[in-house]
Amino acid sequence: MTQSFDAAIAAFAPRLPLGVGFSGGADSSALLTACAERWPGQVAALHVHHGLQAAADDFVRHCQALCARLSVPLLVRHVDARPAAGQSPEDAARQARYGAFEALVSAHQTQFAIKNIALAQHADDQVETLLLALSRGAGVAGLAAMPMHWQRAGLHWHRPLLRVAGRDVRQWLRARGEHWVEDPTNQDPRYTRNRIRAQLVPALQEVFPHFRDTLARSAAHAAQASELLLELGAADLAAIGTPPRIDALRALSPARQANVLRHWLRTCHATTPSAAQLAELQSQIAACRTRGHAIRIRVGRAWVVREGALLGCYN
């Protein structure tokens, strides 16, 4: 199931022109180089400058040098990725990055008309993401890890290297005599992802030599299950109405009720409920048999309340 770097690039068929998320690290340096050589004049590099990181200027300098050698335009956007309360620094940086990519594409629309963006996560990143999801007790959506293709904000996003082992990406770049900038935070043991990479992955490799393939298969099964749950949630919500009728909710099995409640809360833009919040909401719904039983439960920043025969959600 893992692919060689060259096979992954050969199989990649985006609509051109293509934007490549280019951090200056090894993986995106390799992806940008391969794409620029395959589609000369049709690729732009998108770089997000995280001003807070001490090494941010080194990254930009490397990006400028490689783009000049490849004759690729470099579009740079500065972001302030300070985490909001309760948000991890990685999450804040990721959110800021997506916003910056979208803003870059839209600011240069007349010049480049980019509709497709490629990112350079590879098979090892996928394994780390899946193990991180397990460490957090994630549900099927989390265990699906990263999709290879998806749409967001009117753009098509791709991860063409998702089946290529990380060492093969670096080897490809090294064989070309290219350099890259090492992100110093990748070694920082305060981040769980780094401890997974340094300690857990080598142990897994020893016990399950094919763990990259088997974990990728599990992630693909979870992705399929997650899609089915989304479809079921949408169908059930259409049947019980929006806002949901409490008696119709109570007629569902507990698992199906939990699924449709998650789906409804997502449509209300409430945060995904924790397992404890969902269990509390379900036990309150079960207690609604008593006339006048009130429901008032906090879900993230939203409140779920009983309004007669219906549930309401207020952000």
Ligand SMILES: Nc1ncnc2c1ncn2[C@@H]1O[C@H](COP(=O)(O)OP(=O)(O)OP(=O)(O)O)[C@@H](O)[C@H]1O
């Ligand atoms: N500052 C950035 N500017 C532009 N793209 C970025 C930036 N940071 C990450 N990306 C894109 O998102 C992908 C995933 O980022 P992440 O930080 O998880 O990867 P990484 O393993 O450090 O990759 P790389 O070696 O390319 O930096 C990168 O491969 C790259 O395509």
